[in-house]
Amino acid sequence: MENRTMENRTDMQQHDDHQGHTHDLDQPCHHGHTTEVQPQLRAVRPTRDQMSHIKGWGADLERENRPGVPMERTPPRYTPADIAEPSPQPQNVEVLVSTERPGITQLFGTVQPPSGVSGMIRRAAFSMTESDIRRWLLLLAADRVQVVEGVVDDLAHGHVPNILGEMGIKSEWQYNKAGLAKKVAIAGAIGAAAYFLLKRDKNAPDDRWD
């Protein structure tokens, strides 16, 4: 296990030499109209001695000692044995509930209740089951609508959102000036092209009657 670092195809070819055969990754293994018969394929495995350089190797090798085995373990070990079902949380705000439940859960999140047009879309989405693709597409649509609502809400509260700042332009400038310049150039080119097209259409002579 001495050659344990490889990064590219050349390294890999060298590594595979330990199997007693080589692989030319850029050439097919067959020639002409015949194909070579593959050798008997066997996986080569390291011995325990070869793994001794890895600190902690095999510490969780015994399956029965693994914390995730068995997958389902009753009674649970890490929560109180006598724990009672939580009492119902008082509900003071609108919480949308999956139709795949008989009622609201004992505990629930209360932040950002549905509101506005996006809230109406979310309520419509929650009338459908989780198996219904339309539910999720409507929720994605509501998310996009709420982005616009968020900007309007900012402006209504006298706050002009610093959208470039929210997108991390400061760090882009600090660590990726070339990338930022490229994005600005592309955006500028698109803007200029759009402006040119609009301008041209507006001023184009009408030669239909010539």
Place this chain on the structure above:
Amino acid sequence: MLAMNYRGPYRVRAQHKPDPVIEHPGDAIVRVTRSCICGSDLHLYHGMVPDTRVGHTFGHEFIGIVEDVGSGVQKLKVGDRVLVPFNIFCGSCFFCQKELYGNCHNVNAQATAVGAIYGYSHTAGGYDGGQAEYVRVPMADVGPTIIPEDIVDDDAVLLTDALPTGYQAAEMGSIKEGDTVVVFGAGPVGIFAAKSAWLFGAGRVIVVDELEYRLEFVKRYAQCEVVNFKDVGDMALHIKKMTDWLGADVCIDCVGGDAAGSVAQTVTGRLLKMQAGAATVLHWCINSVRKGGNVSIVGVYGPTFNAVPIGNALNKGITMRMNQASVKRHLPRLIEHIRAGHIDPKQIITHRIPLEEVSDAYHIFSSKLDNCIKPILIPPRAHEVRAVTASVAK
């Protein structure tokens, strides 16, 4: 309080919002001292998770100090230093009673297919997360764990998600002695999955990514082989050539729906949202693993559907296991591994950023700037020592 505030895809900011309050007798309020940005937060940040509402505060990897407790809390007390597993769970439901703490049925009203996760959209319960000065922690006697004295904050915060998820990813691979394990993704979870694979007795660990700086890190940190998929023609063929033409015994997806590597998947999954994220890595896992092998999935995908070669999985007799990590069940063993020096989680932290600069923190992590692997956010009151803490200590 100051908190991260989602404004739309690729737009977040630090903004003041009302402090959280006790809403149930079992609640606690925790003052956050460390909060990570997780790779799965980027799925939210990129607008890929349905019902991610404007104003939501992300953050499911955090530790802090208990500031207040509800009348029903018996074990935690004000001043306790706690790590909070990313799962919110009741401990008593059908699933919690089976130690499936990531699948609790009593805490997410809004979906049955998902447990509840702090700061992970309303699809995951609609709880604000820990990228804030304070956070509401339901079921305080069940989820939070008091951090042992000898575990430092930077290790503790990685015990809330990244390390247990990587460890469970390896565990779900049912690794046997000498197995060849391929981990797709050299982000924090992939790094920990690679490291954990050795603990389970792997004979060979190969990590695949496209970012050289991350591959360099994981090669050194986890003593594994690495492959840059940009240097490879076909991923499955390459893995087969590396593994005696048989395929890997275990393949692990630590990427999820934000994967690069396939134009068709990227366009349909990430740009057009025609599927729940790009299923590139699922393809690679199914097609790279050997017949009868195991595929483990912890990369996050959305709730709709993905185009995957399930027929190949059937014909190859693959066992596929996946879940959100059941963090609490792994904690005792992982703390032992940290104490034994088998794993040093804090080494993966590359950036410590004030919460006030959360916009840049997300952009740096999302765009992989400045060789970023794991950023943690430090709230303004992280180091505040309150009088109440001192009184409790007496």
